[in-house]
Amino acid sequence: xxQVEIKGGRALWDWLARHHGQEASVLLVSYKAVTREWYVSRxxxxxxxxxxxxxxxRRYVVDGARSAQLISPRATQVWAQSYEDRAETLEREGRxxxxxxxxxxxxxxxxxxxxxxxxxxxxxxxxxxxCLGTSRATWDAxxxxxxxxxxxxxxxxxxxxxxxxxxxxxxxxxxxxxxxPQM
Numbered sequence: 001x002x003q004v005e006i007k008g009g010r011a012l013w014d015w016l017a018r019h020h021g022q023e024a025s026v027l028l029v030s031y032k033a034v035t036r037e038w039y040v041s042r043x044x045x046x047x048x049x050x051x052x053x054x055x056x057x058r059r060y061v062v063d064g065a066r067s068a069q070l071i072s073p074r075a076t077q078v079w080a081q082s083y084e085d086r087a088e089t090l091e092r093e094g095r096x097x098x099x100x101x102x103x104x105x106x107x108x109x110x111x112x113x114x115x116x117x118x119x120x121x122x123x124x125x126x127x128x129x130x131c132l133g134t135s136r137a138t139w140d141a142x143x144x145x146x147x148x149x150x151x152x153x154x155x156x157x158x159x160x161x162x163x164x165x166x167x168x169x170x171x172x173x174x175x176x177x178x179x180x181p182q183m
Contacts, residue, residue, distance in 0.1 A: 053103035
C-alpha cells in the first residue's frame with residue numbers, strides 16, 4: 001500500500017487537493033507531538049479528511065516520532081454524530097470541498113447520515129433493555145463512548161439471529177461486569 005508522509009497540516013490539505021479523487025486507500029504517515037514543527041493533531045487530520053470526503057482507519061506506530069493511519073475515500077458508510085458535526089462545522093467555516101459535500105449528500109440520500117442517531121444518543125433498544133433486566137443500572141455505569149460502541153455494534157448486526165446474539169452478549173457482559181472488547 002502506498003505510504004504518504006506529511007510534514008504538517010498544510011501538507012495534508014495539499015495532498016488531498018491533488019489526490020482526493022483517487023480510489024485507493026493509503027497509509028498516511030504523520031509526525032507525533034514530539035516533533036512539534038511537523039505535528040498534525042488527530043482533529044486536524046479528521047478535518048482535512050472529512051472536508052475532502054475521506055475517512056480515517058486504524059492507526060499504527062511507525063517509530064518514536066511517527067505513526068501511520070489508513071485513510072480512504074469514503075464509501076457508503078454510516079456517519080457518526082461526531083463526523084456529522086465536523087462536516088457541518090467545515091461547511092460553516094467554508095473549508096468543506098466539493099467531494100466532501102458529495103459524501104454528505106450521498107450519506108443523507110442513503111439514510112446513512114442519521115442511521116446511528118439513536119446509538120449516538122445512547123438510546124437503549126427495547127430488546128437490549130428487556131435482556132438487561134436488573135442489570136440496567138450496571139449498563140449505565142461505563143463511559144458513554146463504551147456504551148455507544150456497543151450500541152453501534154448491536155445495530156450493525158446483519159441478521160436478526162446475529163443481533164439477538166449480540167444483545168445477549170452485551171447483557172451477559174453487563175451482568176458479569178465484563179466489557180465487550182471495542183471494535
